[in-house]
Amino acid sequence: MSKGILLVNLGSPDSPSPKDVKKYLGEFLMDERVIDVPLVARTILVKGIILNTRPKASAAAYQKIWWEEGSPLIVLSERLQEKVQQKVEYPVALAMRYGSMTIKKGLQELVDKGCTEIKTIPLYPQFAMATTETIDVKVDELVAKHFPDIKITRTPAFYNREDYINVLSKSIGETLNDLDYDHVLFSYHGVPERHIRKSDITNGNCQMNGKCCFKMGSKQHEFCYRHQCEITTVNVAKKLGLKNGTYSTTFQSRLGFDPWLKPYTDRTIERMGKAGTKKMAIVTPAFVSDCLETLEEIAMEGEEIFHEMGGKEFTVIPCLNDRDDFAEVLSTMVEEWATAETKAV
Template sequence: MKKGILLVNLGSPDSPNPKDVKKYLGEFLMDERVIDVPLWARTLLVKGIILNTRPKASAKAYQKIWWEEGSPLIVLSERLQEKVQKQVEYPVALAMRYGSMTIKNGLQDLVDQGCTEIKTIPLYPQFAMATTETIDVLIDELVAEHFPQVTITRTPAFYHRKDYINALSQSIADSLKGVDYEHILFSYHGVPERHIRKSDITNGNCKMNGKCCFKMGSPQHEFCYRHQCEITTVNVAKKLGLKNGTYSTTFQSRLGFDPWLKPYTDRTIEKMGQEGTKKMAIVTPAFVSDCLETLEEIAMEGEEIFHEVGGKEFTVIPCLNERDDFVQVLTNMVEEWANSKKPETV
């Protein structure tokens, strides 16, 4: 059996034009694991409201961050794939959950190279219903329908891998070298609170009070996004020797009116600026590749909010992107899989 690797990221519109953005948003938001309401309600909300109002605004946001080579997320993911390919002996393909770089095409690419045993690596350090799970489910469906000869090995959340924490910590240290700051904000992509409850395999152990996140050994933590975000922050803070009170965890990019994970990033930036914080640094550990949410929502909108309420210095720490130490993390995953070894965790 020939082995192959499939890296999977979120995706991007083909261009920042409203037509392409609308097509992309339609696919993304109609995913039942992104907006997890009945089909009739999701269709009414997405096709009846959102796609008639949001594409133009989103297109303007994409236009602000679009590179000459194309979508930053796509370009950075391609660079990452190329670097990983140079480090491993197996074919490495790249796919996106949404958009024209489909997972089906990614699987087909590997099958065409003779691969029958494929390790899929969703490029999300923390598990979430709207990220890792939707990728895993779609891959299972595609394999059953189109690639029955292929065996899939999934990759679990890697937020607690020692090499990942080391790479993330080093990237923060590198970015803050010589930078004077008062507080580091760890901003993770938000999800509705109901997603946490739906992912609770213990059917009710999660109390959504923030306390059980720090009780180690609970079985629901394997699929608890909030726990995994909180522990990512804790482990990085420990690695960097950050003092209590100089860092915090927040959640960004909420949509709609249902309760989402708190505290919210934008409101925290505003509040801290109002309370006298003048120098803030911000890192986005739920994203491995810089994208709309990091380049526009954080680096542009977040900085604007901070300055409006009196903040002076707003340092945005880049995602891991194609850093060599992150390439090594992915290489280690492949080698562990090929040699049936377990990763070292913290």
């Protein structure tokens, strides 16, 4: 069987215009694994309210961070794809879960190159219903409908791979080593608390109090986003030798009024600024590519909040983006899969 690799990231509007942003948000927010309420309620919320109020403001935000080459997330993902392709002997395609760079196009590209066995790699270190799971489900739907002759191999969350933690720690350390800081904030994309419960394969073992996240060996941790975020922070802090009290984990980008994972990033920045923290560094390990949430929400809005509350220095550490060593981690995943498949045959 001829092998191929499909890297999948979140996606982006085709342009920062309100029209394109509205189209993108419509697809994204109507996904039942992003806003997981019944279709009627989701339609009223998204099409009746959000898409009539949010696209203009979101477009303005995208315009602030848009590059001459296009969407930062798309450009950085393409650069990463090229580097992974240079390191592996199999065709590597790139797709987005939402937007015009569809997963169907990515699969078709690999099929056109003769691939019959495809490994999908969602570019999310931690598993979440609204990220990894929606990619897996979409791939399954497309294969059943359009590509029944290909075999798909999924990639599990890689938050606890030693090589990934080494690279993430190195990327953070390169900034911290030259920085005088009071606190390092690890900010992860938030999800509603109910997503954690829905992903609990033990049907109720999750206590939603943060304590069970650190009890190693629990079955639900394979699909527990909160656990995987907390452990990412713990592993990086250990690797960098960060002292207790000098770092913490928070969650950003909440939507609506339901309870989301806490503590919230914006409120933490505000609280710490008020409490006298003067020099903060912030890293966003749920994202491998810099995007709207890192370049605008954190680097612009977060810094503004910090300065308004009395903070002086606010340093945003870049995502892994197209680092050579991160491309090496992904290529190692590919080689491990290819070797295992060869031995199986």
